[in-house]
Amino acid sequence: MKDGVLAKAEELGVKVDVYAAQTEEDTEGQLKILENTINSGYKAIGVAPLSPVNLIPGIVQANEKGIYVMNIDEKVEMEQLTAMGGSVIAFATTDNVKVGEKGAEYIVESVEAGSKVAIIEGKAGNASGEARREGAYNAFEEAGLELVGSLPGDWDRQKALDVATSFIQQNPDLKGIYACNDTMALGALQAVINAGKVGEIIVVGTDGDTEARDSVEQGMLAATVAQDPAAIGAASLEAMVKAVEEGQEISPNVEPEMIPIDSQLITKE
16 A cells, blocks of 8 residues: 555655554554644645544544545544544545455355355454455355354454364364455464365455465465555545645535445466
């Protein structure tokens, strides 16, 4: 995402600084970073929240200073933001419901009708993870597969390994597992390896990260649904520059533009 932002910044001739929280759990630290940028002379700030609500106070403060805020990847809880008088100019992300559908549909096409499948969710309350779970659930239900369970893996490899191990032990005829990110997919794959069921149970992940792609190429992980974070970053910066140049209104009454970025299914083929 950073690469996409910086490449687009060079193309447009604008100055961009990129900051990041220490970890994906550092919600307070991320808010502090946003608050520190508010008095630094920026005309627009793009934010990729760690939760739907953690940056809302900072977004409101930025708006009060006349700074445009762009919502990137993880959607802000809009009702709460609007209630506090804040706004964002647009929201750029992959359609995560379609991401989940795409991953699950690959499993549907690879197993027999009526097969048993499972879902490993992300962290409870995370919007993108819940959207992916919803998409996968819908795809499995529509295809008539038997969903034996859908449990959170908290984006964690070890927890996903434990969840997948439980699914496999309780369902010896399990045929497929969809995981809402690649870290958890690789944990689930290890559970399949431990059970001696490589080739019997296929695992599909999400994100298209390097280790997952390598695993797919080696014929271990069946597939991963890759987002295009560089394109998300580039589109976000374009929207920010457009807002500044056009002098768009900063108001909770203005509906933010939705900017969808497509995903790709990565398989060995």
